[in-house]
Amino acid sequence: MPHYGDYQNQIYGAGLQGVQPRLPVDFATLVERATAAMPPQVLTYVQGGCGDEWTQDENARAFRHWGMIPRMMVDTRARDLSIELFGLTLPSPVFMAPIGVTGLCTQDGHGDLAAARASAMTGVPLTASTLSNDPLEDVKAQCGDTPAFFQLYTPRDGALAESLIGRAEAAGYKALVVTLDTWVTGWRPRDLNVANFPQLRGAVLQNYFTDPVFRKLLGKPVAENLREAIGLWGANFARPITWDDIAWFRSATKLPIALKGICHPDDARRAADLGADAIYCSNHGGRQANGGIAAIDLLPGVVAAAGSTPVLFDSGVRSGSDVVKALALGARAVGVGRPYAYGLALDGDAGCAHVLKCILAEADLLMAVNGWPTVAAVREAGAQRV
Numbered sequence: 001m002p003h004y005g006d007y008q009n010q011i012y013g014a015g016l017q018g019v020q021p022r023l024p025v026d027f028a029t030l031v032e033r034a035t036a037a038m039p040p041q042v043l044t045y046v047q048g049g050c051g052d053e054w055t056q057d058e059n060a061r062a063f064r065h066w067g068m069i070p071r072m073m074v075d076t077r078a079r080d081l082s083i084e085l086f087g088l089t090l091p092s093p094v095f096m097a098p099i100g101v102t103g104l105c106t107q108d109g110h111g112d113l114a115a116a117r118a119s120a121m122t123g124v125p126l127t128a129s130t131l132s133n134d135p136l137e138d139v140k141a142q143c144g145d146t147p148a149f150f151q152l153y154t155p156r157d158g159a160l161a162e163s164l165i166g167r168a169e170a171a172g173y174k175a176l177v178v179t180l181d182t183w184v185t186g187w188r189p190r191d192l193n194v195a196n197f198p199q200l201r202g203a204v205l206q207n208y209f210t211d212p213v214f215r216k217l218l219g220k221p222v223a224e225n226l227r228e229a230i231g232l233w234g235a236n237f238a239r240p241i242t243w244d245d246i247a248w249f250r251s252a253t254k255l256p257i258a259l260k261g262i263c264h265p266d267d268a269r270r271a272a273d274l275g276a277d278a279i280y281c282s283n284h285g286g287r288q289a290n291g292g293i294a295a296i297d298l299l300p301g302v303v304a305a306a307g308s309t310p311v312l313f314d315s316g317v318r319s320g321s322d323v324v325k326a327l328a329l330g331a332r333a334v335g336v337g338r339p340y341a342y343g344l345a346l347d348g349d350a351g352c353a354h355v356l357k358c359i360l361a362e363a364d365l366l367m368a369v370n371g372w373p374t375v376a377a378v379r380e381a382g383a384q385r386v
Contacts (some may be wrong), residue, residue: 003079004092004364007357025344025358027318027339035259037104041196042104046341047288048190055294056286059316062294066325067386071371079367080374081360085180085310085333086175086277092360093327093375095125096316097282097335098151098177103133105344112139114344116120116274118352120144122360126153127177127335130164131204133236139156140171151177151260153238154245159219159309160236165253177280180261183238184287199233208233221307246274258312263298265305272309280312293323296326303330328383 011021024030035043049056081092087205096115105111112132116139127149140148151166155161165176189236191197201206208214209222217236221231249257256277261284262268268279277363281302285293295315304312313326314335326334336359343355372378 001198004081004357004360005368007361009261009324010342021344021354022349023354026072027291028199030342030346034345038105038345041070041194041198041202042101042345043197044190044194045101045198046099046105047091047187049290050188051290052176052187052189053286053290055283055290056316058294059283059286059296060318061316062296062319063316063322063325063386066128066296066329066383068325068328068370068381068383070369071381074189074371074373076368076371076373076375079364081367083332086147086149088174089335090125090147092363093322093331094356094360094363095149095335096127096340096356097285097332097337098127098129098179098254099318100129100131101198101204102129102341102344103206104129104198105341106238108348110343111135111341111348114143114349115255115340115352116140116142116148118340118343119130119148119341120215120354121349121353124356124360125149128173129204130207131199133204134206134208135144135210136164136168136173136207140173147174147321149173149175149177149258150255151179153179153182154241155234155236156239157213157217160208160211160213160217162252164207164262164347165210165255167207167211169253169255173254174253175258175277176249177258178241179238179251179282180241180259181238181288182261183235188287188302189362200230201385202230205230205233243270243274246271246276250275250327259314262302263292263295265301268302268305268309268311271309272306276309276312279306281315282312282314282335296322296329299326299329299331304305319361320364321366323359323363324366324372324378325383327378328381330379 083093102111112134130153150173258278258280260274260280310332312333313331323334340352343351
């Protein structure tokens, strides 16, 4: 039976033929290589966080004060990392978190398509962002048989919101991920210092520019009126979401709905009571608000309050061991963000797939060594503050 950890055997086997990996297998070297390769303005957007980036950095650091205790004399030769989510059986608990500038991370400007192909190559679901350099239908088509989710920044115009949701459902996405914390952007010094906001230059707006409702609102061809189209996008980008909107989302789609950005137990409890299909614990990787508690430290409280409602998690995940710790603290599925963006920058779909394979291999081997043959065993083991 093949396991994700077998990826290291492939690497060692290739080494016997004198072939070393084209890309690093560790996050620190990945960052170093990607920093040298990415265009400066794309790099600042991908790497940047809010304020002095304390929360962004703490998201990653906080994983270090959670530890797990191994169990011995357990036969882990056969391991099963599969999970159930949104009525689907997924081969692993890892998914690609939405990133608004994925499209800019590859040299050809089609990073969204490359990420989708990496999803097809690895079986890791992609959460496609509303902000994309390619239409959501084209992105979904590249995912192959791997399920994909669609992340929504809810436009102010209701008809436009319904159009985007309807297109995602028609394209075959399996869930709608509604971002709650981004109706206005946080204070991001790296971007401000270079006066660069890619969307205001027309980047990653193809889901809007190809939308029939958006084009009707514009009333003229996008290509001939780019500045007006960008202005219309800015006027409609997103609106604050309140609890009263849950009923509207239910009326707009049959897709399962995940609410992204929930960090407080009371909010998790209320979301579950109102029938959210999943609660997505995330602080946007520290990009939207600074001064907050690391997301991984908030996860146990959210899980406890959510009851039987599954909890997705991202923010600060850099490795397979981070994935396992999040699972141990109750996450049903764990999102990876910046690491796969760096993989895209270095080698397109193959680079993205390599990063995902490394994360899965590390998680699988950690479970093998520590006596946890299944995700359920990881959750039973739990994690402790150290």
